[in-house]
Amino acid sequence: MGKSTKYPSYSGGTVSINGKNVAKTSKKNNTVNSNFNMGKTEASIYNSIQNNMSNVLSDLFTISDPQRQEWQQQLSALKNVGIANINDIYTPLQNNLRNDIASRFGNLDNSVFLDNLNAITTNKSKAIADLSNNLALTQNDLYNKEIQNRINLLALLDGLNNSINNNILSYLGLANQNANSGNQYNQARYQATVSQNSPLTQIAKLGASALATYY
Numbered sequence: 001m002g003k004s005t006k007y008p009s010y011s012g013g014t015v016s017i018n019g020k021n022v023a024k025t026s027k028k029n030n031t032v033n034s035n036f037n038m039g040k041t042e043a044s045i046y047n048s049i050q051n052n053m054s055n056v057l058s059d060l061f062t063i064s065d066p067q068r069q070e071w072q073q074q075l076s077a078l079k080n081v082g083i084a085n086i087n088d089i090y091t092p093l094q095n096n097l098r099n100d101i102a103s104r105f106g107n108l109d110n111s112v113f114l115d116n117l118n119a120i121t122t123n124k125s126k127a128i129a130d131l132s133n134n135l136a137l138t139q140n141d142l143y144n145k146e147i148q149n150r151i152n153l154l155a156l157l158d159g160l161n162n163s164i165n166n167n168i169l170s171y172l173g174l175a176n177q178n179a180n181s182g183n184q185y186n187q188a189r190y191q192a193t194v195s196q197n198s199p200l201t202q203i204a205k206l207g208a209s210a211l212a213t214y215y
Helices: 042-060 067-105 110-197 198-215
Strands: 013-017 020-028 032-035
Touching: 020 042, 020 110, 032 110, 042 110, 042 198
Parallel strands: none
Antiparallel strands: 013 020, 020 032
């Protein structure tokens, strides 16, 4: 009878860099585990990326009250500057026209004056309406730029996250390869031992030994 051969145990795999174990594959009960060991700095960066991605996604299209107030202050400042510029242009025109008509006719009851004054007033009103439209477009631009900045930040964080995850998967893959290599070696040794201890192999060995003694 041949000797019983113990089936080989699972061979784990590790990956070390500069003496530090960075990745490991092991087996506990019926579960094979692969683990990547992050350093404190690396873990801090990874967690920060995850947290920032979560924060950006949760409020991607939400504008906070402080942000709205800041935009309103900017728009108010632009409106004040715009109104001042419009007044600087049209108020002197209105005053000069009044003075010119008064000096020529002694009163403002003149159709030419009224037509010119109405034209200036119309142009001034149009300038104010254009200013309002521009401010509305500026407000939209502020919103669109803010959202685009958030999307750009999210894309950057996603790229960093993917880079780290790909690095982790690469090391875990190496650890799994090392484990598979060890298990293949153990299996080959097991098969060789089983073959050597089989009854037919033992009989052949005895026959060969007998023949060697006889001759």
